[in-house]
Each structure stands twice: as structure tokens, then as C-alpha cells.
Amino acid sequence: MKTFLVTTVGAVMLAGVAHAGFGIHADAAMQNKTYYQQDSIGNYYRQVDVTKFPEYETLAAKVDLTKYNPQVVEDNYNKRVILLKNHYGQPRFKSLYFKEEDRIKIIDYRGGLVYEGIIGKTAVHDSKGVDNVRSISSDHTALPEYQVLSTQTDLTGYMVRIVEDNPNKRTVLYIDANGRSQYKTIYIKETEYVKVIKL
Template identity: 30%
Template sequence: MKSLFMSSAAGALLIASAVGTDAANMTGGAINEQESESNTKIAQTEKRDTHVPRDDFSVGMYPESDILDEQVDSDDYQMQVVENNSDIRIIILKDEYGQAQFKSVFEKDSKMLKVIDLDQGMIFKGVIDA
């Protein structure tokens, strides 16, 4: 009887350890799945950001470039296109320290350009030839 009890106890212990291993594998699988989802989201974010044009562009590249140069001495600023789609183009002008100083918003359908001094407000608003 004593050996039967020991055999039953040993069998129960083996079964319990096997169940624990499966649970650990399932948990590990869930963690790996979460890591995979996280990596996928990071990759998608990186892909989404790659469509933004380069930070620098030459004067005259866009219809609003000449107006920007007239309103703001754009040679003193680094221009960064932060959005450019079929409806709108937004350009941020940054000083030598990388601080945003001006914002240009060009609505393509209406050809409306707004140039905004981030400290003092709107400095230009008008329809331009594009």
C-alpha cells in the first residue's frame, strides 16, 4: 500500500510538472507574440515616416518658396516639410539651434498660403500663383 501511495504521488508530481511546463510555454508564447506585435508596430511606424520628404529643399522647389523667402529670410532657417499630401503642405522653419520659429501652411486646392511666426502670429495670408 505504501509503494502504491508513493507511485501515485510520484505520478501526480510528474503530471503537475508537465502542466506547469505547458503553462510556462503558453505564457512564453504570449510574450513572444506581444513582442512580435510590438516589433510590427515599430516597423509600420518607420515605414509611415519614410514618405515625408527630406528636411532641406532648394528655394523655388515649391510654389510657396518665394513668398517664404520674402516674408522670412529663409536662408537663415532650416526648412522641414512635416506634411505633404494632395490637400496640404506644412513646412516648419527652424533656427540654427533647431527651434521652430515659423510655420507655412499651403492649401493646394485653394492655393491659400499662411505664414505664421510662432511667437507673434500670422504674418502672411493670401492666395498665391501656383
């Protein structure tokens, strides 16, 4: 009986040491903030520091990153998707960074949208409460769809929200001082066709 008791106590102590060792390893990995990404063929992994990404600062301001391990699941010319996983390996948050627009979207798997905004810009809320509306700048006035719309209406005091911008088309909302979307333009890039919609 004594032998059984000693063996049982020894096994429990060993399990505790193994568990403590796993906890230290997981915490160290979270502090490192790196992830391993598989190449397109799936042959090898490379280590990348996520703190170098432009969206990292915004992500760190909205989510306590000390509790999660980042894993990049998609990174192409258009967007980067990072999953933030808990110590059990389950995704808790998702970050989507749209490179051309410099826009980040952070989603909580339990609570929905946490934040959406333009990196490095002072953002205001549009009528849907989304932080990706900007003042009209010289970049916007150079757009073909802006030039078409500005000949039809005075856009002084309007804000813009780029809803979609991909290799095929760009969709832009023009929002008045009351936060209401008044116009929508759709620009087809290949044909340079502009459609203006009064909302």
C-alpha cells in the same frame, strides 16, 4: 601646474574648433534649402528641394530664409506644412500651403499671423485684414453656390473669399466694395446642397 594649464588651453582650443565646424555645417545646410522627409512607414529618408515648391517664393519674400532650416512636417493632397527652424532646431515660423486654393499662410511662433494670401494673384485686404480675397472670376461663376446666390442678388462689384474647401464642403464669403462680408454660401459636395446666409 604647467601640464594642467597646457591641457586646459588645449581642450578649450579643441572645443572652439569643434564649435566652428558645427557652425559651418549648419550654415551650409541652410544655404542648401533641402530637407529630409521620412516615408509613410518610417523606413528611409529622401531629400527634396523646397525651392521647387510653389509657395517658396512667397515664403522667401516674407521671411529671411537664410536664418532658418526648412522641414516639411506634413505633405498630402490637400496641404503642405513647413516648419522653419533656427540653428538650435527650434521652430520659429510655420508655413501652411493649401494646394487646391493655392493659398499660403505664414505664422510666426512669437508674433502670430505674418501673411495669408493667394499665390500669384493680386490680393486685397478683407475686413479682417487677410490677403486672400479675390475678384469674382469665371471660375467662381461656374460654382453651383454662386449660381444660386446670383439669382437672389446682384453680385457686381463683389469679391470672394474661399474660407474652406475640402472633399466634403466649400464655404465662400462674398464681400462688398467696402470690405464687408455680406453673404456666405455653404456647398455640401456629396448632396449638392447649397445654403445661402445673409450676414
